[in-house]
Amino acid sequence: MLTLLLSSQTWANENLRCSGNDCAGKVSKYTDAPKDMVLVPSGSFLMGIDKVVNVDTKKMSKRQQLRYAVSREAFHDEGPAHNVILDAFHIDKYETSNKKYSEFMKATDHPAPAY
Secondary structure: OHHHHHHHHHHHHHHOOOOHHHOOOOOOOOOOOOOOEEEEOOEEEEEOOOOOOOOOHHHOOHHHHHHHHHHHHHOOOOOOOEEEEEOOEEEEOOOOOHHHHHHHHHHHOOOOOOO
């Protein structure tokens, strides 16, 4: 597994050299890509949410009021909505364990995340 992580990093650094529309909708042309990785094509998506306008909740059912209150609280710092464009990238099909990630960090001197 560690070998797969290291080869994946090396492979991605050497072979993923496209950006923006160059990678849009591409199927991986790299036959030497690790078999457990998939290409996520480039593209754009709407990230965030615009501020929720004040709604007269008196006309809502209790359930709707609760749903509205929860969504307002959950999304209070998610705005403004904005378009995000991502380059294509490869990602593992499967999750890795903390143990395997720790082995990867030790083998590559990769710093541990702050969290």
